[in-house]
Amino acid sequence: MRPFTVAVAALIALGASVPAQAAGAPTRASVTAPTPKSELFLTVAESEDTWIRGVQLRCEPKPSGRHPHAALACAEIAGAAGNLNALPRLKRPCTKKYDPVTASAHGSHRGRGVSWVKVFPNRCELDVATGSVFRF
Known part of the structure:
Protein backbone atom coordinates (compact mmCIF):
# COMPACT_ATOMS: atom_id res chain seq x y z
CA MET A 1 0.00 0.00 0.00
CA ALA A 29 -19.31 15.23 -12.46
CA SER A 30 -22.18 17.54 -13.13
CA VAL A 31 -24.63 15.67 -15.31
CA THR A 32 -26.62 17.60 -17.86
CA ALA A 33 -29.57 16.22 -19.71
CA PRO A 34 -28.94 15.71 -23.40
CA THR A 35 -30.56 18.20 -25.75
CA PRO A 36 -33.81 16.73 -27.09
CA LYS A 37 -33.46 15.70 -30.70
CA SER A 38 -35.03 17.83 -33.42
CA GLU A 39 -34.46 16.21 -36.76
CA LEU A 40 -36.96 15.96 -39.61
CA PHE A 41 -36.86 14.34 -43.03
CA LEU A 42 -38.99 16.55 -45.29
CA THR A 43 -40.33 15.49 -48.69
CA VAL A 44 -42.40 17.06 -51.45
CA ALA A 45 -44.06 14.81 -54.03
CA GLU A 46 -46.31 15.35 -57.07
CA SER A 47 -48.52 12.46 -56.00
CA GLU A 48 -48.48 9.86 -53.26
CA ASP A 49 -46.53 7.47 -55.53
CA THR A 50 -43.97 9.90 -56.96
CA TRP A 51 -41.22 11.32 -54.78
CA ILE A 52 -39.79 14.58 -56.09
CA ARG A 53 -37.23 15.60 -53.51
CA GLY A 54 -36.41 15.39 -49.83
CA VAL A 55 -34.08 16.99 -47.36
CA GLN A 56 -32.87 16.36 -43.81
CA LEU A 57 -33.40 19.26 -41.40
CA ARG A 58 -31.71 19.27 -38.00
CA CYS A 59 -32.71 22.00 -35.55
CA GLU A 60 -31.13 20.96 -32.25
CA PRO A 61 -28.62 21.80 -30.97
CA LYS A 62 -28.25 24.19 -33.93
CA PRO A 63 -29.80 24.39 -37.42
CA SER A 64 -27.98 22.19 -39.91
CA GLY A 65 -28.51 19.69 -42.66
CA ARG A 66 -29.02 20.16 -46.39
CA HIS A 67 -32.02 22.48 -46.08
CA PRO A 68 -31.17 25.78 -47.84
CA HIS A 69 -33.08 27.84 -45.23
CA ALA A 70 -32.37 25.69 -42.16
CA ALA A 71 -32.25 28.48 -39.56
CA LEU A 72 -35.48 30.11 -40.76
CA ALA A 73 -37.29 26.78 -41.12
CA CYS A 74 -36.23 25.73 -37.60
CA ALA A 75 -37.39 29.07 -36.19
CA GLU A 76 -40.79 28.69 -37.86
CA ILE A 77 -41.17 25.11 -36.58
CA ALA A 78 -40.14 26.19 -33.06
CA GLY A 79 -42.66 29.07 -33.21
CA ALA A 80 -45.38 26.52 -34.00
CA ALA A 81 -44.15 24.24 -31.16
CA GLY A 82 -43.48 21.49 -33.70
CA ASN A 83 -47.06 21.48 -35.02
CA LEU A 84 -46.71 21.86 -38.79
CA ASN A 85 -50.43 22.66 -39.07
CA ALA A 86 -49.79 25.78 -36.96
CA LEU A 87 -47.01 27.29 -39.08
CA PRO A 88 -47.53 30.98 -39.84
CA ARG A 89 -49.32 31.50 -43.16
CA LEU A 90 -47.91 33.86 -45.75
CA LYS A 91 -50.23 36.53 -47.14
CA ARG A 92 -50.07 36.17 -50.88
CA PRO A 93 -52.53 35.01 -53.51
CA CYS A 94 -52.24 31.73 -55.40
CA THR A 95 -53.86 30.58 -58.62
CA LYS A 96 -56.70 28.09 -58.48
CA LYS A 97 -54.83 25.72 -60.81
CA TYR A 98 -55.11 22.18 -59.45
CA ASP A 99 -51.68 20.55 -59.56
CA PRO A 100 -51.52 18.69 -56.23
CA VAL A 101 -48.38 18.26 -54.19
CA THR A 102 -47.93 16.16 -51.07
CA ALA A 103 -45.65 17.37 -48.30
CA SER A 104 -44.47 15.13 -45.47
CA ALA A 105 -42.32 15.45 -42.39
CA HIS A 106 -41.11 12.52 -40.30
CA GLY A 107 -38.75 12.47 -37.35
CA SER A 108 -38.81 14.35 -34.06
CA HIS A 109 -39.10 17.86 -32.69
CA ARG A 110 -37.57 18.44 -29.26
CA GLY A 111 -37.85 14.77 -28.44
CA ARG A 112 -41.47 14.31 -29.59
CA GLY A 113 -42.24 12.20 -32.63
CA VAL A 114 -43.47 13.93 -35.78
CA SER A 115 -45.33 12.17 -38.57
CA TRP A 116 -47.12 14.68 -40.80
CA VAL A 117 -48.48 14.37 -44.35
CA LYS A 118 -50.68 16.86 -46.16
CA VAL A 119 -51.84 17.34 -49.75
CA PHE A 120 -51.99 20.89 -51.14
CA PRO A 121 -53.80 21.98 -54.33
CA ASN A 122 -50.54 23.33 -55.82
CA ARG A 123 -46.99 24.34 -54.93
CA CYS A 124 -48.02 27.95 -54.22
CA GLU A 125 -50.58 26.81 -51.61
CA LEU A 126 -47.90 24.64 -49.99
CA ASP A 127 -45.54 27.61 -49.80
CA VAL A 128 -48.24 29.90 -48.34
CA ALA A 129 -49.18 27.31 -45.68
CA THR A 130 -45.69 26.20 -44.66
CA GLY A 131 -43.37 29.16 -45.25
CA SER A 132 -39.72 28.24 -45.59
CA VAL A 133 -40.10 24.74 -44.12
CA PHE A 134 -40.77 23.07 -47.50
CA ARG A 135 -38.91 25.65 -49.59
CA PHE A 136 -36.10 23.46 -50.93
Whole structure:
Protein backbone atom coordinates (compact mmCIF):
# COMPACT_ATOMS: atom_id res chain seq x y z
CA MET A 1 0.00 0.00 0.00
CA ARG A 2 1.06 3.54 -0.68
CA PRO A 3 1.75 5.69 2.43
CA PHE A 4 -1.15 8.05 1.61
CA THR A 5 -3.54 5.10 1.26
CA VAL A 6 -2.31 3.62 4.56
CA ALA A 7 -2.90 6.96 6.31
CA VAL A 8 -6.41 7.25 4.84
CA ALA A 9 -7.19 3.65 5.82
CA ALA A 10 -5.99 4.38 9.36
CA LEU A 11 -8.19 7.48 9.60
CA ILE A 12 -11.20 5.55 8.32
CA ALA A 13 -10.52 2.81 10.85
CA LEU A 14 -10.49 5.45 13.58
CA GLY A 15 -13.82 6.83 12.35
CA ALA A 16 -12.49 10.09 10.93
CA SER A 17 -14.13 11.44 7.85
CA VAL A 18 -11.98 11.91 4.79
CA PRO A 19 -13.11 13.98 1.85
CA ALA A 20 -13.74 11.81 -1.23
CA GLN A 21 -11.18 13.78 -3.24
CA ALA A 22 -8.47 13.18 -0.63
CA ALA A 23 -9.20 9.47 -0.62
CA GLY A 24 -8.66 9.30 -4.34
CA ALA A 25 -12.32 8.55 -5.08
CA PRO A 26 -13.71 9.93 -8.32
CA THR A 27 -15.65 13.13 -7.94
CA ARG A 28 -19.22 13.38 -9.16
CA ALA A 29 -19.31 15.23 -12.46
CA SER A 30 -22.18 17.54 -13.13
CA VAL A 31 -24.63 15.67 -15.31
CA THR A 32 -26.62 17.60 -17.86
CA ALA A 33 -29.57 16.22 -19.71
CA PRO A 34 -28.94 15.71 -23.40
CA THR A 35 -30.56 18.20 -25.75
CA PRO A 36 -33.81 16.73 -27.09
CA LYS A 37 -33.46 15.70 -30.70
CA SER A 38 -35.03 17.83 -33.42
CA GLU A 39 -34.46 16.21 -36.76
CA LEU A 40 -36.96 15.96 -39.61
CA PHE A 41 -36.86 14.34 -43.03
CA LEU A 42 -38.99 16.55 -45.29
CA THR A 43 -40.33 15.49 -48.69
CA VAL A 44 -42.40 17.06 -51.45
CA ALA A 45 -44.06 14.81 -54.03
CA GLU A 46 -46.31 15.35 -57.07
CA SER A 47 -48.52 12.46 -56.00
CA GLU A 48 -48.48 9.86 -53.26
CA ASP A 49 -46.53 7.47 -55.53
CA THR A 50 -43.97 9.90 -56.96
CA TRP A 51 -41.22 11.32 -54.78
CA ILE A 52 -39.79 14.58 -56.09
CA ARG A 53 -37.23 15.60 -53.51
CA GLY A 54 -36.41 15.39 -49.83
CA VAL A 55 -34.08 16.99 -47.36
CA GLN A 56 -32.87 16.36 -43.81
CA LEU A 57 -33.40 19.26 -41.40
CA ARG A 58 -31.71 19.27 -38.00
CA CYS A 59 -32.71 22.00 -35.55
CA GLU A 60 -31.13 20.96 -32.25
CA PRO A 61 -28.62 21.80 -30.97
CA LYS A 62 -28.25 24.19 -33.93
CA PRO A 63 -29.80 24.39 -37.42
CA SER A 64 -27.98 22.19 -39.91
CA GLY A 65 -28.51 19.69 -42.66
CA ARG A 66 -29.02 20.16 -46.39
CA HIS A 67 -32.02 22.48 -46.08
CA PRO A 68 -31.17 25.78 -47.84
CA HIS A 69 -33.08 27.84 -45.23
CA ALA A 70 -32.37 25.69 -42.16
CA ALA A 71 -32.25 28.48 -39.56
CA LEU A 72 -35.48 30.11 -40.76
CA ALA A 73 -37.29 26.78 -41.12
CA CYS A 74 -36.23 25.73 -37.60
CA ALA A 75 -37.39 29.07 -36.19
CA GLU A 76 -40.79 28.69 -37.86
CA ILE A 77 -41.17 25.11 -36.58
CA ALA A 78 -40.14 26.19 -33.06
CA GLY A 79 -42.66 29.07 -33.21
CA ALA A 80 -45.38 26.52 -34.00
CA ALA A 81 -44.15 24.24 -31.16
CA GLY A 82 -43.48 21.49 -33.70
CA ASN A 83 -47.06 21.48 -35.02
CA LEU A 84 -46.71 21.86 -38.79
CA ASN A 85 -50.43 22.66 -39.07
CA ALA A 86 -49.79 25.78 -36.96
CA LEU A 87 -47.01 27.29 -39.08
CA PRO A 88 -47.53 30.98 -39.84
CA ARG A 89 -49.32 31.50 -43.16
CA LEU A 90 -47.91 33.86 -45.75
CA LYS A 91 -50.23 36.53 -47.14
CA ARG A 92 -50.07 36.17 -50.88
CA PRO A 93 -52.53 35.01 -53.51
CA CYS A 94 -52.24 31.73 -55.40
CA THR A 95 -53.86 30.58 -58.62
CA LYS A 96 -56.70 28.09 -58.48
CA LYS A 97 -54.83 25.72 -60.81
CA TYR A 98 -55.11 22.18 -59.45
CA ASP A 99 -51.68 20.55 -59.56
CA PRO A 100 -51.52 18.69 -56.23
CA VAL A 101 -48.38 18.26 -54.19
CA THR A 102 -47.93 16.16 -51.07
CA ALA A 103 -45.65 17.37 -48.30
CA SER A 104 -44.47 15.13 -45.47
CA ALA A 105 -42.32 15.45 -42.39
CA HIS A 106 -41.11 12.52 -40.30
CA GLY A 107 -38.75 12.47 -37.35
CA SER A 108 -38.81 14.35 -34.06
CA HIS A 109 -39.10 17.86 -32.69
CA ARG A 110 -37.57 18.44 -29.26
CA GLY A 111 -37.85 14.77 -28.44
CA ARG A 112 -41.47 14.31 -29.59
CA GLY A 113 -42.24 12.20 -32.63
CA VAL A 114 -43.47 13.93 -35.78
CA SER A 115 -45.33 12.17 -38.57
CA TRP A 116 -47.12 14.68 -40.80
CA VAL A 117 -48.48 14.37 -44.35
CA LYS A 118 -50.68 16.86 -46.16
CA VAL A 119 -51.84 17.34 -49.75
CA PHE A 120 -51.99 20.89 -51.14
CA PRO A 121 -53.80 21.98 -54.33
CA ASN A 122 -50.54 23.33 -55.82
CA ARG A 123 -46.99 24.34 -54.93
CA CYS A 124 -48.02 27.95 -54.22
CA GLU A 125 -50.58 26.81 -51.61
CA LEU A 126 -47.90 24.64 -49.99
CA ASP A 127 -45.54 27.61 -49.80
CA VAL A 128 -48.24 29.90 -48.34
CA ALA A 129 -49.18 27.31 -45.68
CA THR A 130 -45.69 26.20 -44.66
CA GLY A 131 -43.37 29.16 -45.25
CA SER A 132 -39.72 28.24 -45.59
CA VAL A 133 -40.10 24.74 -44.12
CA PHE A 134 -40.77 23.07 -47.50
CA ARG A 135 -38.91 25.65 -49.59
CA PHE A 136 -36.10 23.46 -50.93
